[in-house]
Each structure stands twice: as C-alpha cells, then as structure tokens.
Amino acid sequence: MGTLLISKIREEYPDRMMLTFSVFPSPKVSDTVVEPYNATVSVHQLVENADECMVLDNEALYDICFRTLKLTTPSFGDLNHLISATMSGVTCCLRFPGQLNSDLRKLAVNLIPFPRLHFFMVGFAPLTSRGSQRYRALTVPELTQQMWDAKNMMCAADPRHGRYLTASVMFRGKMSTKEVDEQMINVQNKNSSYFVEWIPNNAKSTVCDIPPAGLKMASTFIGNSTSIQEMFRRVSEQFTNLIKNQLKSKLLV
Structure with a gap:
C-alpha cells in the first residue's frame, strides 16, 4: 500500500523530491511472518520512485533502547520516539x-553519487538513559562522537564493515x-579508511539554530554506506527461506 502511494505521488508530482522513512524487517523482532515478502516487493518501488x-x-x-537508553521493556512508543526524533532532525x-x-x-545532491544508491543509514544524538540525562554535558564533540558510533545506527548494519560514500x-x-x-x-x-577516496569532501554539515524540545542541542546523522548491503542481504536470505519452505509444503501436500 505504501509503495503504491509513492508510485501515484510520483506520477502526479514528478518534479518533487520524495523522501521515505522505511522500516525493514529483522529476524529478532518480528510479528508478521510475511514481512520479508513485503520488504522485497517494496524495494523495487523504493529504488525507482523514491529519491x-x-x-x-x-x-x-530495540538494541538502542536496551543498550543505550537502559530500558528493560521498550514499547513501540519508545521505538517511535527514536524514529520521530530522527525524522525531526532530518x-x-x-x-x-x-x-x-x-x-x-541539496541533501540529495550531497549524498547520492549514483541515482540508485539512495538508501541511507541514520543516527541521532544525544541518546542517554533517562536517569543520567541531567548529568550529561552536551557539547559538539560529544554529539559528534555519539552520532558516528556504530552502536547508535538505527539500521542493523555495521558501518565498520563497509565504507562511506x-x-x-x-x-x-x-x-x-x-x-x-x-x-x-x-x-x-581519524576514520579516513572508512571513507572512499574517489569522492572528495564527502561529509557535509548543516546547522539549525532551533534545538529540539527539551534539549539544548542535538544532531542527526545520515550516511550513504556500502555496509547497507548487510540489511539487503539479510532480507534476501529471509525471502529465499520463505520461498523454499513454501515449495516444500506444496510438495508435501
């Protein structure tokens, strides 16, 4: 349904920039068996119609909620709060x-070297457990360090296993x-080995004067990294396993 809307919007407004926040399935946190089907079918539309x-x-x-925010039983409300903070920052x-x-x-011009390579990893800072928020000093170096940390990426792909375009x-x-x-x-x-050398000046920054509600400063990270293939490979493997199981069940019947 979502990608059908994207397709229709693209037809009606071909000159508009289309940005999506797409939640892909994961094996550890899943409430629907057919999630890999939906993700695989939707990727084509995201490649063709989303900018x-x-x-x-x-x-x-969930990992961020457990490990960084120290939440013992995170709810979907907690997950949505992380996503909304990132959306607000972008x-x-x-x-x-x-x-x-x-x-x-301008974001697309700076981030996309080739049209189809427009799937980005995102992160947000500060991420602090509720009990220690009042004791943490927010500085630009602190935000930068936390934002680039692989543990705070909101996609289960490790940027250290690839390189930033x-x-x-x-x-x-x-x-x-x-x-x-x-x-x-x-x-x-410091991390020059994680950046491709054939795109000069490939890390850009913007500064907005208005902080998020309840914070003095914050930052949002968007990275176009080759490590995103880990996520696509995982979904592909899940999809293949479902197809194999479906074929087996048909043979048994």
Missing part, C-alpha cells in the same frame, strides 16, 4: 532558520559553525 530512503529496522531500535532545516541551512534537494550531519542548537567544521574534519581524518 531518498532512510532505512530503519526494529532490531537496531527535516529541521525545512522548518526552521539556520546558519548553514539545507533542503531535500557520503555523509551529512544536521546539528541543532546554539553552536559555532567553526567548531562544527573542526569536528567534521577530525572525524574524517
């Missing part, structure tokens, strides 16, 4: 003024653009 696709999955979101520059602002078209970071709150630029340069220099 930018932010990839999320429940397994990674779209903040469309809604609020900033020193280095961006829009969806491009990346973009949205900072929110009162901060110096000079400090933001310095931190981005430090990250690239």
Whole structure:
C-alpha cells in the first residue's frame, strides 16, 4: 500500500523530491511472518520512485533502547520516539532558520553519487538513559562522537564493515559553525579508511539554530554506506527461506 502511494505521488508530482522513512524487517523482532515478502516487493518501488530512503529496522531500535537508553521493556512508543526524533532532525532545516541551512534537494545532491544508491543509514544524538540525562554535558564533540558510533545506527548494519560514500550531519542548537567544521574534519581524518577516496569532501554539515524540545542541542546523522548491503542481504536470505519452505509444503501436500 505504501509503495503504491509513492508510485501515484510520483506520477502526479514528478518534479518533487520524495523522501521515505522505511522500516525493514529483522529476524529478532518480528510479528508478521510475511514481512520479508513485503520488504522485497517494496524495494523495487523504493529504488525507482523514491529519491531518498532512510532505512530503519526494529532490531537496531530495540538494541538502542536496551543498550543505550537502559530500558528493560521498550514499547513501540519508545521505538517511535527514536524514529520521530530522527525524522525531526532530518527535516529541521525545512522548518526552521539556520546558519548553514539545507533542503531535500541539496541533501540529495550531497549524498547520492549514483541515482540508485539512495538508501541511507541514520543516527541521532544525544541518546542517554533517562536517569543520567541531567548529568550529561552536551557539547559538539560529544554529539559528534555519539552520532558516528556504530552502536547508535538505527539500521542493523555495521558501518565498520563497509565504507562511506557520503555523509551529512544536521546539528541543532546554539553552536559555532567553526567548531562544527573542526569536528567534521577530525572525524574524517581519524576514520579516513572508512571513507572512499574517489569522492572528495564527502561529509557535509548543516546547522539549525532551533534545538529540539527539551534539549539544548542535538544532531542527526545520515550516511550513504556500502555496509547497507548487510540489511539487503539479510532480507534476501529471509525471502529465499520463505520461498523454499513454501515449495516444500506444496510438495508435501
């Protein structure tokens, strides 16, 4: 249903930028057997009709709730809160003024080296357990360190198993653009082996003056990494297993 709407919207408004936040299935957290079918069928439409696709999955979101937020029994409300914080960060520059602002078209130009490679990993900072929030000092280096941490990616794919083609970071709150630029340069220099060398200046940053409600500053990460293939491979294997089981059951009948 969702990809049918995308297809219809693309037909009606072919000149508009289409951004999706797509939740892909995971083996550990699943309530529907046919999830791999739905995901496999929808990928074609996401490739052809979406301009930018932010990839999320429940397994990674549950891991963040358990490991980082220290929640013993996370609910779907907790997962939705993480997703909404990321969505708000990605779209903040469309809604609020900033020193280095961006829009969806500029984001696509900076992140997509080839049209079909528009599936992105996303992350958000700060992520802190509720009990220790008041004791944690928010700084640009702290946000940068946490945002690039593989444990805080909202897709169950490890960026250390691939290389970044491009990346973009949205900072929110009162901060110096000079400090933001310095931190981005430090990250690239320290992790140069994780960036492809054939795309120069492939990490961009934007600064929005308005922080999220309840925070003095925050940041959102979007990465176009080759490690996203781990997620596609996992869904493909699940789909193949379902097809095999279906064929076996038909033979038995």
